[in-house]
Structure formats: structure tokens, C-alpha cells
């Protein structure tokens with residue numbers, strides 16, 4: 001059962017999503033003494049990260065030194081490439097809050113994709129001390145073709161049931177990607193889709209109310225158990241009729 005929150009406009013969506021992240025952080029810090037979060041890439045979450053980094057929000061996080069940041073996927077580019085998810089999150093959030101650099105585990109987009117995927121998988125195993133990591137929160141975006149993280153339609157990564165991180169050549173993007181896989185995403189305590197804008201209304205409707213066709217709409221494979229799935233939408237993204 002997913003929890004859906006629809007905000008009236010982009011401004012309230014941005015505020016609501018930042019409040020959600022703040023609540024997630026402080027709940028995990030209070031209950032478990034740390035917050036392990038995998039950030040989504042793309043453009044959508046950028047204003048949310050920027051708001052979370054502002055003093056009104058950043059100063060309310062109980063303890064940044066116990067926050068640990070990961071990435072749900074990465075483009076296979078250098079970390080200073082404008083296409084890099086790390087570059088986006090660094091500018092919007094990571095460099096603006098008192099988060100120790102050692103607490104950020106970056107996917108090495110600049111390395112050989114297969115080697116970088118294996119290295120990240122090893123890093124997760126080392127951090128969580130298990131081959132089956134359980135994140136407090138994994139944030140996801142939604143592509144207008146139904147992809148999420150870098151789980152694209154028709155790709156082998158959709159069928160990965162043992163690896164936690166894989167490299168995937170994405171034909172439609174003509175590029176390599178690194179992505180967390182369904183076993184680790186669906187093991188998280190909380191998974192949140194952050195989606196806004198009219199341009200995503202059709203795909204939100206298809207994913208949430210359309211026929212179950214996960215090879216076409218990989219976001220339909222995001223079914224955390226026993227964790228909780230959240231949809232944070234603005235009215236525009238939620239506007240297509242079911």
C-alpha cells in the first residue's frame with residue numbers, strides 16, 4: 001500500500017518534500033542513531049535538495065555527522081560533469097550542509113562501468129556489513145518513459161535479483177549507467193518517488209493506475225516489502241485521470 005501526498009503546486013511540493021526528508025532524517029536519527037539515504041538524480045529533486053540545505057531546514061536536522069548519503073543511480077561521467085547526479089547533489093545540498101565528506105559514498109561514474117558497479121556493491125556491503133543492505137530511505141525520480149533510477153524499459157537490470165548495483169548500457173540514452181537494483185531498492189524501510197510537473201502526469205497515471213507491464217514501466221517494479229512506498233506529487237503530476 002503506497003502513501004500518496006499531492007501538493008497543490010510546485011512551491012508547496014518542494015516545501016513538502018523537504019519537510020518529508022527532514023522528518024525521515026530525524027526519525028531515523030532518533031530511532032537508530034543514523035540516517036542512510038540514497039538520493040535521486042535528474043532535475044526534479046534539485047530544488048528540494050536546495051531547500052533542505054537552507055538554514056531553516058539544515059539547522060533542524062538533529063545530527064548531520066550521523067547522516068550517510070548514497071546514490072540510487074549515476075551517469076557514467078566524471079563527478080564534475082554537469083550530467084553527473086553527484087555533481088547536482090553536491091552543488092544543491094552536499095557542499096552546503098555540515099556533512100562530513102566521508103559520509104558521502106559516491107558512485108564512480110568516471111570508472112569502467114562494470115568495475116564501478118562492483119566497487120559500489122562492495123562499498124555497500126562494507127558499510128552495512130551485509131550483502132543485503134537496508135536503507136532508511138531511497139529517493140527516486142520517474143522518467144516520462146517509466147524508468148526509475150537507471151532501471152530502463154527492456155533492460156537486463158530489471159531482472160537482476162542478486163546484485164545490489166549493476167552497470168547497464170542504456171540504448172535509448174546511448175550511454176552507460178550505474179544503478180541500484182530492485183532487491184536493494186525494495187528492501188528499504190522507505191522508498192519515495194519525488195515527481196512534479198504536467199510532463200509526468202501521463203506516466204504517473206500509467207504507472208499507478210495502468211496495466212501492469214513492468215518491462216515497459218519499470219517503476220511498477222518498485223514495491224518495497226515490508227517497507228513503505230511514498231509518492232510525493234504536485235497537482236500537475238497527479239492531474240491525469242485514473
Ligand code: 6PG
Nearest residue numbers: 041042043044141142143148149
Ligand atoms: C537520472 C535519474 C532518473 C531520473 C528520471 C527523471 O539519473 O536521470 O536517476 O531516474 O530520476 O530520469 O529525471 P528528471 O527529474 O530530470 O525528470
